[in-house]
Amino acid sequence: MKPNRSRAAAVFPVGRPPSALTSQAGSDKALSMDFTLVDRAVDLLLRASHAVVLTGAGISTESGVPDFRSPGGIWERYDPSLFFYARFLAEPDVVWKTILELNSSGEFSLWDAKPNQGHLALAAFEELGLIKAVITQNIDNLHQKAGNHNVIEFHGNMLIAKCMKCSRKYSYEQIMGLVLNSQVLPPLCECGGILKPDAVFFGEAIPQLALKESFRHAEDCDLMLVIGTSAQVEPAASLPLIAKGMYSPLRGMGNFTFPKLNCQVIEINREPTPLTDEVSDFLIQGSAGEILSCIAQRVTEKSA
Ligand SMILES: [Zn+2]
Numbered sequence: 675m676k677p678n679r680s681r682a683a684a685v686f687p688v689g690r691p692p693s694a695l696t697s698q699a700g701s702d703k704a705l706s707m708d709f710t711l712v713d714r715a716v717d718l719l720l721r722a723s724h725a726v727v728l729t730g731a732g733i734s735t736e737s738g739v740p741d742f743r744s745p746g747g748i749w750e751r752y753d754p755s756l757f758f759y760a761r762f763l764a765e766p767d768v769v770w771k772t773i774l775e776l777n778s779s780g781e782f783s784l785w786d787a788k789p790n791q792g793h794l795a796l797a798a799f800e801e802l803g804l805i806k807a808v809i810t811q812n813i814d815n816l817h818q819k820a821g822n823h824n825v826i827e828f829h830g831n832m833l834i835a836k837c838m839k840c841s842r843k844y845s846y847e848q849i850m851g852l853v854l855n856s857q858v859l860p861p862l863c864e865c866g867g868i869l870k871p872d873a874v875f876f877g878e879a880i881p882q883l884a885l886k887e888s889f890r891h892a893e894d895c896d897l898m899l900v901i902g903t904s905a906q907v908e909p910a911a912s913l914p915l916i917a918k919g920m921y922s923p924l925r926g927m928g929n930f931t932f933p934k935l936n937c938q939v940i941e942i943n944r945e946p947t948p949l950t951d952e953v954s955d956f957l958i959q960g961s962a963g964e965i966l967s968c969i970a971q972r973v974t975e976k977s978a
Contacts, residue, residue, distance in 0.1 A: 707965060711958045715899075715940050716972045719804055722897035727796055728913055729810045729817070732902020732943060736790045736963045739814050752776070759878040766860035766868050773871065774853065784813075784832060785846060789820035792901070795966035797821035802977060806895075809888045811903060811910050813873040826884050826891075828909060830873040839867025885909055889923050892916035898939045900954065902962045904947035914939050914953045942966065 719725060731741035752772065755761050762769045777785050789797075797820040799805045807824040808817050815833040817825045833846040842863055844852070849869065852861040861869045874880060888909065892898065898917040905911050915921035919934035941949060941957040942965050950957045958965050 707960050711956055712968050715969050718897050718938050724895045725805045725897035726891040726895045727805055727808045727899045729901045730903020733792045733962045734812050734814050734816055737787045737816055739784055739787050757875050759875040762875055770859045787814055789816045790963045791967040792963035793817055793820035795970035798970050807891050826888050828880055828884055832871055832873040834872040835869040836872045837863035837867040838870050840865045880909060896937050901942045905949055914949055918953055
């Protein structure tokens with residue numbers, strides 16, 4: 675893609691002082707950002723020929739989207755079985771009714787959430803031609819809302835629905851229009867097929883194309899940013915290992931791996947994760963939004 679420095683510069687104007695340098699959100703202690711590590715990340719990002727990004731819930735909590743698995747999360751108030759694929763097949767009307775209740779309750783900002791400065795920074799990286807793809811475990815559509823085009827979604831997208839018969843996709847606005855007009859649940863496609871939220875439900879397979887593309891990026895990359903995730907759940911768990919040549923879906927785990935010495939894995943997270951000591955080259959600890967914003971600002975300055 676042709677870099678478009680002007681728009682990125684508009685988002686992160688040169689000369690603007692770094693935004694908040696500390697964060698207390700989600701933690702009692704203020705986290706100071708390590709600017710030496712930020713500068714290392716900037717240099718690596720500018721030098722990389724194939725950089726990819728892996729994101730998890732931690733980048734979206736700053737947009738008010740709750741981590742589904744965290745204590746006090748969504749599953750303590752709603753029956754998780756509603757999001758089992760078999761349950762959807764059996765009772766699509768009941769599942770849709772719950773989703774619409776969640777949507778209108780206002781307590782769960784998935785549909786109305788806005789991208790934060792972390793998402794916007796990643797969109798600027800793509801626009802500058804610095805990253806090839808964002809691979810995400812999130813279903814909140816925030817990377818696309820921020821402006822990223824090459825987004826690989828492991829768990830689909832809750833803001834889109836897909837016809838189970840003809841695969842036609844419907845936007846969130848179209849679904850709401852259908853529901854309001856017909857007052858019928860589940861909403862139906864023009865072809866008569868049932869519409870299903872395009873998020874991957876429990877018991878439903880990860881999209882094969884997403885798997886294949888993400889493995890290819892992990893094999894080919896010379897820089898991977900792992901943001902807001904401990905990457906402990908497959909298939910995301912494999913990606914940093916593949917990036918470092920510690921595992922290959924083709925060669926298998928064991929004696930026959932070929933370490934990719936030229937590949938760096940940078941973690942951006944509030945807390946250390948199991949990757950931190952074993953796999954990552956370094957961790958920049960703190961708010962993903964603040965750290966990415968700072969990296970984007972410095973990258974923009976150096977690219978100007
Ligand atoms: Zn259809």
